[in-house]
Amino acid sequence: xxxxxxxxxLAALAQEHRLAVYRLLVQAGPEGLSAGILADRxxxxxxxxxxxxxxxxxxxxVMQRRQxxxxxxxxxxxxxxxxxxxxxxNCCGGLSCSPITAFFPxxxxxxxxx
Amino acid sequence: xxxxxxxxxLAALAQEHRLAVYRLLVQAGPEGLSAGILADRxxxxxxxxxxxxxxxxxxxxVMQRRQxxxxxxxxxxxxxxxxxxxxxxNCCGGLSCSPITAFFPxxxxxxxxx
DNA sequence: TCATCGATTCCATATTTATTGAAATATCAA
DNA sequence: TTGATATTTCAATAAATATGGAATCGATGA
Numbered sequence: 001x002x003x004x005x006x007x008x009x010l011a012a013l014a015q016e017h018r019l020a021v022y023r024l025l026v027q028a029g030p031e032g033l034s035a036g037i038l039a040d041r042x043x044x045x046x047x048x049x050x051x052x053x054x055x056x057x058x059x060x061x062v063m064q065r066r067q068x069x070x071x072x073x074x075x076x077x078x079x080x081x082x083x084x085x086x087x088x089x090n091c092c093g094g095l096s097c098s099p100i101t102a103f104f105p106x107x108x109x110x111x112x113x114x
Numbered sequence: 115x116x117x118x119x120x121x122x123x124l125a126a127l128a129q130e131h132r133l134a135v136y137r138l139l140v141q142a143g144p145e146g147l148s149a150g151i152l153a154d155r156x157x158x159x160x161x162x163x164x165x166x167x168x169x170x171x172x173x174x175x176v177m178q179r180r181q182x183x184x185x186x187x188x189x190x191x192x193x194x195x196x197x198x199x200x201x202x203x204n205c206c207g208g209l210s211c212s213p214i215t216a217f218f219p220x221x222x223x224x225x226x227x228x
Numbered sequence: 229t230c231a232t233c234g235a236t237t238c239c240a241t242a243t244t245t246a247t248t249g250a251a252a253t254a255t256c257a258a
Numbered sequence: 259t260t261g262a263t264a265t266t267t268c269a270a271t272a273a274a275t276a277t278g279g280a281a282t283c284g285a286t287g288a
Contacts, residue, residue, distance in 0.1 A: 003133060010128035013205070014121050015276085023204050035235060045278045050236050052276085069234045069285050077207055084201065090137050091127070092198070093191055129246085149265060159248050164266050166246090183255045183264045 001082040005060070009083045012059035017042050018052045025062060025075040032065075032074030115196040119174070123197045126173035131156050132166045139176060139189040146188030148181075 013019050021038055033041075039049035053073055056062045060079040065072050127133050135152055147155075153163035167187055170176045174193040179186050 003130070007128050007130060007133060010124045010133075014124035014128045016117070016121060017276090019117060019121060019124075019205075026205055026207060029207075036233095039235095044276095046235065047237080047279075048277055054236090055275095066235095066285085069232095071235060075207070080201070080205060084198070084206070087194070087198065091133075091140055091194060093140060093143075093189070131246090150263090153265095158246095160265065161249075161267080162247055168266090169245095180255085180265095183262095185265060 001086050003086075005079070006083055006086045008059045009061060009079055012055045012061055015052070015055075017044055017048075018056055021049075021052060021073075022056060022061060022075065025073060028074065030074055032063075032072040034067075034070040034072050036070065038073065115200050117200075119193070120197055120200045122173045123175060123193050126169045126175055129166070129169075131158055131162075132170055135163075135166060135187075136170065136175060136189065139187060142188065144188055146177075146179075146186040148184040148186050150184065152187065 013022060020042055024033060024038065024041060035049055035053060036046065038053070039046045042049065044052075053062065053064075056073075057064060061076060062073045063076045065074075127136060134156055138152065138155060139146060149163055149167060150160065152167070153160045156163065158166075167176065167178075170187075171178060175190060176187045177190045179188075
């Protein structure tokens with residue numbers, strides 16, 4: 001994965017609402033969530049949500065499919081996978097930064113988005 | 115680690131020059147590199163480099179120490195470690211996105227910064 | 229067909245970010 | 259002290275980002 005793609009993905013996630021959206025989509029699994037539901041849950045105008053979803057899609061972090069009138073978004077793990085690989089490879093000392101040493105969940109942070 | 119800290123770290127890395135700086139500092143190890151050397155290597159004005167280093171420092175990704183007239187920056191892996199943990203925990207399906215499946219280096223990308 | 233619903237695009241605006249020259253600060257050496 | 263060096267801060271500017279109302283597009287059902 002090239003640096004440009006990594007930057008696009010990091011920039012997509014480096015925003016309060018988009019990070020929250022991505023977390024919701026990860027939770028939601030393959031079924032995904034519609035743009036409208038996401039706008040409601042996050043609390044932004046539909047047009048703003050479209051803007052943010054476009055960024056996530058442009059970074060390759062989410063997939064979209066039409067289902068009747070709704071457009072359903074779902075997390076696509078491929079890019080996230082590559083980003084994690086890039087960071088591990090290029091931005092970690094090779095010793096730390098591994099999820100093995102950081103895997104324990106921060107329970108206090110579990111409900112802050114929904 | 116709270117979402118805000120993650121966002122700050124991701125935003126710090128989601129910029130061409132800053133990502134390049136961080137990679138250089140990871141390569142450089144604990145000895146680090148001075149602000150001037152970094153400005154030269156990256157190819158930006160000293161004041162621009164100060165701006166970017168301030169963002170990395172504010173995100174907690176780098177440490178600084180004065181050594182004579184120079185200020186030496188070095189990578190601090192703690193925050194990166196936490197970010198990796200947060201992403202693994204909250205933004206990955208729990209199945210993929212693990213460095214175990216993405217660990218193999220992209221050799222073609224090794225020299226693009228330096 | 230027509231009204232409606234869900235989502236996006238367009239537009240205007242406000243905010244944030246990035247950039248660099250110039251000035252200010254800190255250190256050192258003569 | 260004076261001058262040179264390294265870095266940051268300040269100021270001005272340009273560019274990118276985020277926001278939401280209004281208009282538009284697509285799909286559905288009566």
